[in-house]
Amino acid sequence: MKKKTKKKNQQKKQIIENRGSSLSINSSWEKLKSNPINKLLLKFFTLMIVFYIFWATPFIQENIILPISCLYAYLAGSFLNIFGYSVNILNDTVGNSNFSISIKNGCDGVEGLAIFLCAILIYPATISQKAKGVLIGFSFLILLNLIRVISLFLTGVHLPGIFDLMHESIWQIAFILLTLFALLKWVGWVSGEK
């Protein structure tokens, strides 16, 4: 009899403990969900996934990404030619007999633009504030990417030893960080207007 009661008590305790842990998980989840920043992040994450799903399709790669890369190559090549580097431009490639670079995925700045656009879309602001943000932010990021392409070419020509470092470790991080910086500036501007 005693054994049975003990067993029952143990079972009850186990059930209460299980409920307690599921309750705490639920409450943590609720807490996480109810936070406005996390709500924004969830929307942002969803939009970014949608972006990447489209971005990876051959159609988008061939019809949007490639022309953007070619345009960057054209602009960077034209700039370098003004300063006497005598480069040839062929599709997404800029170069001369010394050095050439191809503007592939990751160097076209499209992901930075996508991060910026997704964040602006989900953030509560008026249409005109969003439009101004997109206009100024996109101009900044496109210019930044052009500087990246030109500087990488110049690094390849003058300091080839640090090209990989500049390409992978410096510019990628700088680009994502400056995108974040531009975003926070925009959010600050929006909050100032409110």
Add this chain to the structure above:
Amino acid sequence: MNELSKFLTKRLGIFIVIYAAILLLTHLGDFKSKFSKIFKKNATALFSDFGSGGEVQFKKDQNKNDEYDLLFVMSSKQQKQRARKEGLRKGLKHVNITTIKFPINSWSFTGLLIVFYITLILATPMSWIQKILPTLYGLLFIYLFTNLKIWVALMLKFSDNYERFQVGLEPGILMRIINYTYNIISFQFFGLTMVLLIWFLTCFNKIKIPRYNKLIRI
């Protein structure tokens, strides 16, 4: 310059200084080769036996002209068995099998994500105690993400050579999904974006940014 701009510029400056210092340390010392060894050890422990019969060896990439440091060498038990049978049938003492090899750069694959995340945490204005949990969460995420990338890469390569290895997926919708996933997650910027999101999720609430506190309560 308003309060917000000052705050952002200061934090950006701190980030740059810390990031430059970490990069300098990793490039001057033997850090990258040690990191490569840890990466190799982990990959060997988790993926040397892959799926049903797949075998993967992780070797140091000997080619000094390229940017890679590790070589994935793939074979399978089924492939070896077939080769053995074929050898016996032909009366050969030795048989050769053709492996599939592909190189990776462990630093770009994972190291950069770790450095980026650690720098973000260090540059975030929070107490050291508050930094502990976000660091653990972030590193755990990067660890899982890295292993997912390796798994997807191996699955794709095995499936691409299904006839040879008899491992992985036969051509079909699942293989196309794997291929599609690989195209997205193998892209370095995707990893950096995910790391940034983790940082936002774990740290942003704890930062007191001028003007933002009231704004986020919308």
